[in-house]
Amino acid sequence: MQPPHWATFARVDAPSGTLISFATQPGAVAQDGYDGNSPYARALAATMLKPGLDLFGTFNEVGLTVMTATKGDQQPWMSASPISGRFQFVPGGTQTTLAALPPGAASAPVAPAPVAPAMGTFGILTGRHEQQLRDIATKKSLIIPEFVIRPSVRNVSAAFREFVGVWVSDQGFNRFGREAMIIITNVDAEGNAEGYFSFGPPTPRVPKHRRFPANTVPIQGKVIGNRVKFKKPRFTLTATLDAKRSIKLTTQTHSDGSIGVTTASPVWLADSN
8 A cells, every 4th residue: 555645734824704724734744645535625525515514614524524534643724814694515404503603703794694502411502602602702803613512421420511511711821812712512421522622813922933813623632530631733722620610721832832821711511501
């Protein structure tokens, strides 16, 4: 068997009204595959055919599929600016999701399309909570990914269920850094957690070598005690839950070892709704 071909991508920032999806992170390499179709191409071709997925939701699902297919070796990347209106490759379908929202879109004078709540035995994401998330995202310039709260299983412990929910930073990392939102959509009986980490645009105090735009990335980790650690190619995110159900978010950048810390308050908790 011939080894896979690889392609290296440079970073390109999205101009106004644009979403750019890369097969991998800037500066990393993407697999071309063995059969003429790369993992990214296969994932995109399949996901585009799913009815009801909007633009941001489509590329989030593509990213998760590629990460699974490559065992985490390749992580797709998005660069986006606010995009007015809504777009679906294949309209229709019933989605138990919160539709993706680019920064600032909630303030546009356009009536939102109806979105079914994310339902499961963990709880129901109501329209009130959905609007609250949209308002927060606008205020803090965060991208909300399209996500689904997974139903629980009977043997999932209460300690694990406490990690399912949505938390947003009280202030930016290290007081003056990026704002952030962590969405944990599911924790299984073994403590395997998954969800999304959204971070805002860089502030003036963010070093030049880390001034990448606002983005949202899929995360996977494992609950151990009162914390869960999510490892990404560029950074490690640790979420530590306290007695009041707030989360201490700690990021450590792999390139220079720099550490960012902030506290995130719950916006929606699955087992409290």
